[in-house]
Amino acid sequence: MEVLEKSIIFVGGKGGVGKSTSAAAIALKLAQKGYKTLLISTDPAHNVGDIFDLKIGGKIKGIVKNLYALEIDPEIETNNYIKSVKENIKGVLHSAMMEEVHRQLDTAKASPGADEAALFDKLISIILEERANFDKLIFDTAPTGHTIRLLSLPELMGVWIEGLLEKRKKTNENYTQLLNDGEPIEDPIYDVLRVRQSRFSEVRKVLLDEKQTGFIFVLNPERLPILETKKAIELLNKYNLHVTMLIINKVLPESADGNFIMERKKHEKQYVDKINKTFTQQQLIFVPLFSQDIVSKKQLELFSEYLLKV
Template sequence: MDLLQKRIIFVGGKGGVGKSTTASALAYLLSTKGNRVLLVSTDPAHNIGDVFHVQAKKEIVRIHDTLDLLEIDSHNESKRYINSVKENLKGLVKATMIDEVNRQIDLASASPGADEAALFDRITSLILTERHRYDKIVFDTAPTGHTLRLLTLPELMNVWINGLLERRKKVQDNYTQLLNDGEPIEDPIYEKLQERKKKFTAVRDVLLDSAITGYAFVLNAERLPILETKKAVHTLSHHQIHVSTVIVNKIIPAHADGAFMQRRRECEQPYLEEIHTSFTKQQVITLPLFEHDISTLTHLQAFSTILEEAFSMYVNK
């Protein structure tokens, strides 16, 4: 099924290839076709707000009737997440222990991966709740490595939480033997972990459901983006995720004249061929290099028209 038909679309790729531009254009295009669209940027180097001339900070902002934007700052998200964890534990932990528990949480929050975990938590909530308020959610994700970890995190977390649940269950079994004549006692932390596990599993099901979620990678006709995209497509396929679409951006257009441009075009050619032979299981969409940056809404509209044409050409092939 076509990428544009999916309800959740992830746009990945190396920094600078035109990922945010493409994700914005896709979101814009879909929003002009009668869909309510939420565009979410998880890239720490946000620039989507600039294109739409809005300040997108923390909360969802309206771009127009059918298009909303949310830029998630993973560091802020991390702080917010840590506070909610502390809040949650307050009622569950003995008052004398609370300072020590908070100290441990602060330590954990400074560890590598904490921001990412918080970011993932936010994306999880978006997918599970906002999905029902919008027809489409388009994710502009950070550079490739980050995206991959993001997508494989539910699996890792599942393993981690299972281990934790098992250990807690053992402890709880011992307790119930000692305290309650073998009758099960309620364990709120156990319940909370179960809840989280359910959430992660639900999101994983959505991410793996190819009828709902689509994955596109943006790249340029250059060596490194091709290498990275190949690797990413391969890794994702190991996690049962099929990348349906590869978008080759910034191709030198036919009307670009002069010896210099001709030379550049010759350099590009073998890379384009490589892209076509490497990504036989993907739809390969090509987009031209513009004379200017895509930095205004008018530019973006022009860009999304070309994007639409490129998609429809593919469908008609």
């Protein structure tokens, strides 16, 4: 399947639809095919460790042959992010101001979007540094809204940094004129912003390159997941990020019987029909509801077979 041939794959969707299971199944199957694969969880729930019955954590850990995993903890990454900002401004500000600036930065940890900025910083590092070490990077992302904000950050933050650089440049020029010596002044913050702009730009190119990056959404045949997926696809399209595959998970199997189940299947059919009519631009993969939760490698392999039948 075309999307699984990409070197970077994002798996997103509404919470509880089977997103982590789908990402883990894709990663396992690619690893079994001989690709050195890294499965990265950016979902705070970190279901990946539960699926493999392993404690994974924030360092790359081997799972089975060719398969490695990493769980990104937003709180740890936010602390690291704030720490790096403090390092960047060291020696730039007057010592009398440093205490107040540090207090403001510590307060910023709890501000809306701080964890997303930190998470994206880590995501940038993984994409730019680990893709040289792995054939496949599979991202198990947080529920839909969070995912969209994360994936739209390169463009939004690129514009923001460009504005900061312009203001910084004008400030430096004015300061040079005031000194009246015409010599440019050193500006470590300007240099840091330049480096960040370059990294954002590079990641944006990777995310927009359809030869390298693919997007998959997981949903159930229910009203709210269908609506949310439709909105997510439309929003990502605005950023030229195109979802090319949908995994419709937990579809009642044909073999299911009983009056209650038969009634439920009739109800479900209207949503399956709606999915077929709504998502005509995406490849649709239907995965049945299993009689048990996916909690073992063997069950995960059974799940992955449905992803690779087309």
